[in-house]
Amino acid sequence: MTWKPVCSTQDVSEQTLKLCKVDGIALLVANVGDGFRAYPPVCPHMEEPLDESGICADGVLTCTKHLWQWDMRTGEAKGPAERPILMYDVRLDGDQVMVNLEKELEYDFDEDDDDDDY
Amino acid sequence: MNITISRKAGEPLTFQCRPHEKILYAALQNRLTVPYECATGTCGSCRAKLVSGALNYGWRDAPGLKALKVDRGEFLMCQCSALSDCEIRIPSAVSVSDSDLATPDHLAGTITDFNKLTDDVMSFCITLENEVSFQAGQFALLQLPGVDGARAYSMVNYAPHTDRLEFVIKQYKGGKVSEWLFEKSLSSAAVTLFGPLGHAVFEPQLQRNLLLLAGGSGIAGMMAMLQQADQIGYLEKHSVDLIFGVRSSQDMFYVTELKKLAATYPDTLKITIALSDVADAVGSNDIASDSAEPLDKLKIARGFVHEQINSVRADTDTMAFIAGPPPMVDASIRELVGSKGFSAEQIRYDKFA
Ligand SMILES: Cc1cc2nc3c(=O)[nH]c(=O)nc-3n(C[C@H](O)[C@H](O)[C@H](O)COP(=O)(O)OP(=O)(O)OC[C@H]3O[C@@H](n4cnc5c(N)ncnc54)[C@H](O)[C@@H]3O)c2cc1C
Ligand code: FES
Ligand code: FES
Secondary structure (H helix, E strand, C coil), X not given: CCEEEEEEHHHCCCCEXXXXXXXXXXXXXXXXXXXXXXXXXXXXXXXXXXXXXXXXXXXXXXXXXXXXXXXXXXXXXXXXXXCCCCCXXXXXXXXXXXXXXXXXXXXCCCCCCCCCCC | CEEEEEXXXXXXEEEECCCCCEHHXXXXXXXXXXXXXXXXXXXXXXXXXXXXXXXECCCCCCHHHHHCCHHHCEEECCXXXXXXCEEEECCCCCCECCCCCCCCEEEEEEEEXXXXXXXXXXXXXXXXXXXXXXXXXXXEEEECCCXXXXXXXXXXXXXXXXXXXXXXXXXXXXXXHHHHHHHHCCCCCEEEEEEEECCCCCCHHHCCEEEEEEEHHHHHHXXXXXXXXXXXXXXXXXXXXXXXXXXXXXXCCCHHHHHHHHHHCCCCEEEEEEECCCCCCCCCHHHHHCCCCCCCCCEEEECCHHHHHHHCCCCCCEEEEEEECHHHHHHHHHHHHHCCCCCHHHEEEEECC
């Protein structure tokens, strides 16, 4: 486990996203109201930067580019989305949001034997 | 040539593709549910991956290639044709469509009836050799003689079957097709089309209230929806809010048609024209004195289309249609999802890029 502080709980207001960078890894921290989540910063559809294209409402994250949606708490795909959103392990240490950055989470967009995307 | 789509779930799908035919066009003629949005090389939605075979890549500078890994065999189906039998993969589930939408095809016709609506907006018609069916909100790809690549234009008129398609086009400085049409305005040029295309269609059987958001020439498909709604009595039972964004009062068009509709359905149809050019916008119907004709029931507002969304009638039963420049569509989606609580199912859009 490689827990790293990424931001303070005050940095991310409820139902919003914040782009953070730790040790060269970019991630998106979300405040879902009763907790925090952290995702890779790109949309699993076409790699749009979710800090710009993403919008949160009622616990649902929507990418405004083509309306893919996910449950912010579980990462599960909703509506037209065909893939879930990946999530880092998150815990709170006082008002620090801590993320387990053991391994950078990435979507396999193009591996030859990638069964997820194609 | 045979194109085979290998699938994660299910048997491979194979279809015929003639030489020079774009792979997207051939797949759609075979009623396959392959993904696409613009069909003209800009959005990247039609990406696929070549497993075996050879392609003619067509437009090498297509903006839609930006998000693709070309060195790993990714390509745009709307730009590429096959040079041999090909096996391809597509990053979403593909099946044979069972929808009611007409199967698109190549159409031949003649451009007629150019009509200048404002300084930089014009309408024109294409008279086809054969009748077609399409849904209000759909578009067709226009191929002009001597211009590389097709351009998408949404039908302004609606009829269950027709040999006459009406379009509206905005002039872009340096834009090949729009300048061609504005400069030549040739009555009787022979052209080809491919269509009908597009998913942002009005489906009266869903019995939804409508929210129509149009930026500039994005009004095209909305006019078709209003025309159909008027023809079938839809506006007697359903509320429709239209917000039509243009720069200034000089840039308004279809005012006569919209006024007539608004007067016919005073209780159900609410039309707002949003003027984004603040220097010009009076922010009230005083603007009527500026425009060539009185605006009657049309409401004039100041600002962008998405800035008017908070004042529209909308609930979980409303279906929103958005068409226009991509930033206008993105801002409107953001507002609908973020402030109005719309779900993805309630939003249909066309980005005019
Ligand atoms: C779904 C949809 C519906 C649309 N509906 C309308 C409408 O109703 N009214 C309207 O005014 N506009 C509409 N547009 C925009 C329209 O399609 C054109 O982009 C616009 O008219 C500018 O075309 P142009 O030739 O003047 O500009 P250009 O800058 O010459 O061309 C713009 C577009 O043409 C294509 N293109 C350019 N060069 C090539 C090439 N070498 N090979 C292949 N393709 C090329 C690309 O798609 C490019 O984005 C729509 C767009 C879309 C995606
Ligand atoms: S890029 Fe996010 S939904 Fe398509
Ligand atoms: S559908 Fe091919 S790039 Fe948009």
